Amino acid sequence: MLLAVTEVPTPGYGVLAALLIFIAASVWLGTLAQKAMEKQDFMQGFFLGNRGLGAWTLALTATVQSGGTFMGFPSLVYSFGWIVAVWIGSYMVVPLTGFAVVGKRLAQLSRQTNAVTVPDLLRVRFDDSRVGLLASILIMLFLSFTMFAQFKAGATIMQHAWPGSGILALSEDYDTPIAKDATATGESVETTSRTWKQALRERLPLSPKYYIGLVVFSITVVGYTLIGGFLASVWTDLFQSVMMVIGVMLLVCLAVPMAGGMEQASRAAIAATSSDIAMGPGYSTAGREFLTPGLALSMFFVWVFAGFASPASMVRVMAAQNTEVMRKSIFLLSVYNCLIYIPLVMTCIAARSLLPDLGKRSDEVIPQLSLLVTRDFPYHTGEFVSGLILAAPFGAIMASVSCFVLVIASGLVEDIYAKLINPNATEAQLRRATTVSMVAVGLIAVLANLNPPQYLQALVVLSGSAGAATFIAPVIMACYWRRATATGALSGMLGGFLVYFAIYSCGWAQNWATANPSAELANTIIGILGKDPMIGAAGLFRPYYILGVDPIIWGLLASIFGGIVGSLASPPLAPELVKRFFDVRPASA
Amino acid sequence: MAAPNEHPLLAPARREAVAALLIWLLTTVYCVGYCCLYGYGRDPKTLTFVLGFPDWIFWGIVVPWGVCTVISGLFAFCFMKDADLEN
Numbered sequence: 001m002l003l004a005v006t007e008v009p010t011p012g013y014g015v016l017a018a019l020l021i022f023i024a025a026s027v028w029l030g031t032l033a034q035k036a037m038e039k040q041d042f043m044q045g046f047f048l049g050n051r052g053l054g055a056w057t058l059a060l061t062a063t064v065q066s067g068g069t070f071m072g073f074p075s076l077v078y079s080f081g082w083i084v085a086v087w088i089g090s091y092m093v094v095p096l097t098g099f100a101v102v103g104k105r106l107a108q109l110s111r112q113t114n115a116v117t118v119p120d121l122l123r124v125r126f127d128d129s130r131v132g133l134l135a136s137i138l139i140m141l142f143l144s145f146t147m148f149a150q151f152k153a154g155a156t157i158m159q160h161a162w163p164g165s166g167i168l169a170l171s172e173d174y175d176t177p178i179a180k181d182a183t184a185t186g187e188s189v190e191t192t193s194r195t196w197k198q199a200l201r202e203r204l205p206l207s208p209k210y211y212i213g214l215v216v217f218s219i220t221v222v223g224y225t226l227i228g229g230f231l232a233s234v235w236t237d238l239f240q241s242v243m244m245v246i247g248v249m250l251l252v253c254l255a256v257p258m259a260g261g262m263e264q265a266s267r268a269a270i271a272a273t274s275s276d277i278a279m280g281p282g283y284s285t286a287g288r289e290f291l292t293p294g295l296a297l298s299m300f301f302v303w304v305f306a307g308f309a310s311p312a313s314m315v316r317v318m319a320a321q322n323t324e325v326m327r328k329s330i331f332l333l334s335v336y337n338c339l340i341y342i343p344l345v346m347t348c349i350a351a352r353s354l355l356p357d358l359g360k361r362s363d364e365v366i367p368q369l370s371l372l373v374t375r376d377f378p379y380h381t382g383e384f385v386s387g388l389i390l391a392a393p394f395g396a397i398m399a400s401v402s403c404f405v406l407v408i409a410s411g412l413v414e415d416i417y418a419k420l421i422n423p424n425a426t427e428a429q430l431r432r433a434t435t436v437s438m439v440a441v442g443l444i445a446v447l448a449n450l451n452p453p454q455y456l457q458a459l460v461v462l463s464g465s466a467g468a469a470t471f472i473a474p475v476i477m478a479c480y481w482r483r484a485t486a487t488g489a490l491s492g493m494l495g496g497f498l499v500y501f502a503i504y505s506c507g508w509a510q511n512w513a514t515a516n517p518s519a520e521l522a523n524t525i526i527g528i529l530g531k532d533p534m535i536g537a538a539g540l541f542r543p544y545y546i547l548g549v550d551p552i553i554w555g556l557l558a559s560i561f562g563g564i565v566g567s568l569a570s571p572p573l574a575p576e577l578v579k580r581f582f583d584v585r586p587a588s589a
Numbered sequence: 590m591a592a593p594n595e596h597p598l599l600a601p602a603r604r605e606a607v608a609a610l611l612i613w614l615l616t617t618v619y620c621v622g623y624c625c626l627y628g629y630g631r632d633p634k635t636l637t638f639v640l641g642f643p644d645w646i647f648w649g650i651v652v653p654w655g656v657c658t659v660i661s662g663l664f665a666f667c668f669m670k671d672a673d674l675e676n
Contacts, residue, residue: 082643085650086624092650092657093613096664100609104602108674262641275633278643280624293625300617323672327665334661342651346641480603482592583594 014380018387019158022240022395023216026224029235033228042427046229046434051111053319055328057234059095060241060336073341075362076537077348080290081269081277085345087291090300094307095333099326101308103317105479107326110318112581117407118314118471119415125478127577128486129419134493136415138470139311140408142463147404151218151445154397158213214449217398222442225402226435230319233402240395245339247389251366252343254373259350268353277352281535289535294548302552306468309475312403315410366393405441412437462504462541469496469555473563481567482578488567495562500555507544507551598672605669612664616657623649 037046077084106121115121119139123132224232259265269277277283282290291299307313320326351358351369358364370389374382417433418425425433473492477484506529513525514532529544536542543551572578627645639647 082646083628085646086620086628089620089624089650089654090613090617092654093609093616093661096609096657096661097613100664100669101606104598104605104672104674108596108598108672111674256641263638266638266641266643270633275636278636279631279633280629293621293629296624297617297621300613300621304613322674323669327669327671330665330669331662334658338654338658342654480599480606579594582596582599583592584596 014383014385014387015390016387018384018391019394022391022398023220025239026220026232026236026395026398027227029239030224030228030232033231033235036231037229042430051107051319051321053234053316053321053325055325055332057238058316058320058325059329059332060238072363074344074348074351074365077345078351078358078362078365080282080284081273081279081352082266082345082349083280083282083291085342086280086296087299088303088341088345090303091337091341092334094303095330095337097304098308098313098333099317099330102314102475102479103308103320103326104323106314106317106475107320107323109479109581115318116414117410118311118318118475119411120419121318122474122478122489123415123419125581126484126486126489127573128489131474131486131489131493132415132419134490135471135474136411138493138497139467140411142467142470143311143404143408145463147401147408147441148445148448150397150401150404151214152449154217154221154394154401155210155214155449157394157397158217159207159209211450214446218442218446221398221401222405222438225405226438230406233399233406234316234319236395236402237399240392240399241336243388243395244392245336247370247392248340248343248347250385250389251370251373252347255347255350255354255369258373259353262346262350265346265350265353269349272352272356286538287534288538290537292535292548294545295536295550298550298553301556302465302468302550305472305552305556306464309468309472310464311467311471312407314471314475315407366390405438408441409434409437412441462543465550465552466497466500466504466555469500469552469559471559472496472556473559477563477567482582483567483572484563485567485570485573487570488563488565491566492559492563496555496559499558500551503546503551503554504541504543507542510544511539511542598674601670601672605664608664608668612657612660616653620649620653 073084073088076087109115109125110121113121113124115124117136119132119135122135123129224236228235256262256265259268266278273283280296281292284290308317317326320329347369348365351365354372355365355368358368367386367390370386371383374386374389376382377385413430413433417437418430422429470493473496474489477488477492509525510529510532513519513522513529516522532542533545533548535545535548545551546554624645628643628649631645637644642651
């Protein structure tokens with residue numbers, strides 16, 4: 001019988017050292033990137049890396065990985081069991097669909113239009129500034145939610161990296177109010193002499209370590225992105241992707257044998273919970289069905305379409321050097337995904353028997369496991385190795401934030417400043433506008449996270465899927481359909497966004513009514529929308545499941561319907577414009 | 590039907606897009622279908638393990654994942670065509 005191992009060492013200076021190394025490496029990559037993009041056109045160089053991405057950088061950065069993926073996903077496996085392999089299963093085709101559906105054509109169109117951003121591409125392709133403006137506003141809206149959440153996650157990780165601060169995790173439960181810290185350290189609350197402190201606490205309710213972490217994290221990420229632009233972002237992303245795969249390989253090789261092998265780990269997990277942990281729809285103590293067949297089907301849409309239709313991914317594809325790079329990227333990313341996701345599931349099933357008592361703190365599974373499996377390494381090297389493993393999700397968060405800051409800044413500079421405010425801007429003015437917009441984005445993110453709202457992580461999922469539902473039809477139409485028009489693109493974007501958002505809003509209303517049954521409005525809402533179906537993960541921001549499937553499916557259908565009907569109902573684009581993007585250019589005289 | 594003066598990148602790109610979406614569709618049907626048939630509502634006593642994985646996860650996810658990786662390699666190196674993006 002395998003004994004459960006629950007005595008986990010707490011993180012020491014190794015973790016902090018690893019994070020500092022990561023930060024230093026990122027700044028160094030930023031300066032290298034700056035040198036690489038010098039002497040080129042500023043906008044093309046800063047925001048697209050002069051369209052020079054190679055196979056490795058394209059493969060390992062043009063996907064939807066983030067710190068949340070690395071920390072949130074293991075938490076799901078730990079909580080619900082083997083069913084999460086089905087939840088993530090569509091990643092087996094994401095590399096193929098990510099590059100082969102629109103990749104080649106998008107890269108060509110971005111060159112033909114000389115576009116630096118996705119809205120810029122759509123605006124020129126459909127010859128309508130409204131298309132570009134709407135796309136730009138929606139992209140900034142979606143990415144802002146995601147970016148704010150990542151700032152919070154980065155600050156939280158730095159907060160807990162301090163020795164003695166507890167286990168490193170992304171859990172939003174970790175936002176410890178400062179009053180608790182004060183009580184723990186034996187401080188008395190003298191109201192007369194501490195009025196200003198109380199006022200400060202009301203405005204800044206979290207631990208001071210969180211705010212130090214927030215400032216350090218923000219300065220670092222905005223700083224190196226400002227130095228090196230797009231290349232700094234993708235090189236850091238590549239660096240963390242490599243670290244992540246090394247970390248996962250280390251963990252699986254150490255944790256599974258420690259649990260007595262994979263089958264023994266599964267049997268121990270079943271013994272500790274129930275057979276549901278090895279079956280669909282997954283294990284739950286609250287009577288929820290995590291992944292019903294309808295939701296399993298939905299996930300094969302969510303990851304695939306969010307993969308190639310998300311604005312951040314499309315920008316990377318636009319920056320591909322050539323089609324050979326794309327082909328190689330398909331294979332590289334396929335192998336990479338193989339090495340990440342199945343081993344992560346195996347590792348977290350093993351964690352069920354090694355760390356059986358995590359309960360609601362399942363977000364800690366990777367940090368705790370990495371400290372546990374390396375605790376017997378000689379000369380305190382285990383602490384440093386676990387620090388490096390833990391630095392990988394931190395690096396992923398930095399890379400994601402860097403990418404989002406860049407995409408939002410490019411929208412502000414290219415789609416708003418250069419197109420609407422100052423069409424004749426000089427390069428110096430564009431550089432200044434870029435600096436101002438990036439610093440402003442960073443400052444807004446810091447201000448938004450001084451007293452961060454809860455459930456930001458749920459908004460990340462929402463904005464990612466909403467992005468796919470909004471852009472999938474307009475982008476496919478732009479690439480392949482001659483008859484597509486600006487009206488079609490606008491109705492495709494608005495249709496997908498509004499339907500997706502409306503369904504999600506119904507879910508929020510339903511969840512609110514369920515949580516507040518005594519409220520006057522609650523009975524009316526439950527009467528219209530029905531009771532909580534008890535499917536999917538728990539949380540206030542659960543969507544409303546029409547016919548038991550995720551809203552992304554209805555959003556995609558609305559986007560496709562809106563795109564086709566809007567195009568057919570409006571006059572075709574000028575033949576010269578269509579020829580420019582679809583036909584061979586006549587040889588110059 | 591391709592237009593007479595259509596850019597040479599378009600036809601292969603369209604073919605590759607359709608092929609990739611077909612592979613996605615087949616994968617979805619097989620994986621979701623197999624897992625729903627053998628992983629849901631089943632007597633837990635009949636559960637067996639293959640290389641440490643529950644049998645339905647092994648045949649429904651792990652094996653298709655390996656197959657998809659091979660197919661992706663073949664797609665990238667044998668099926669997908671290079672094209673000039675600049676002109």
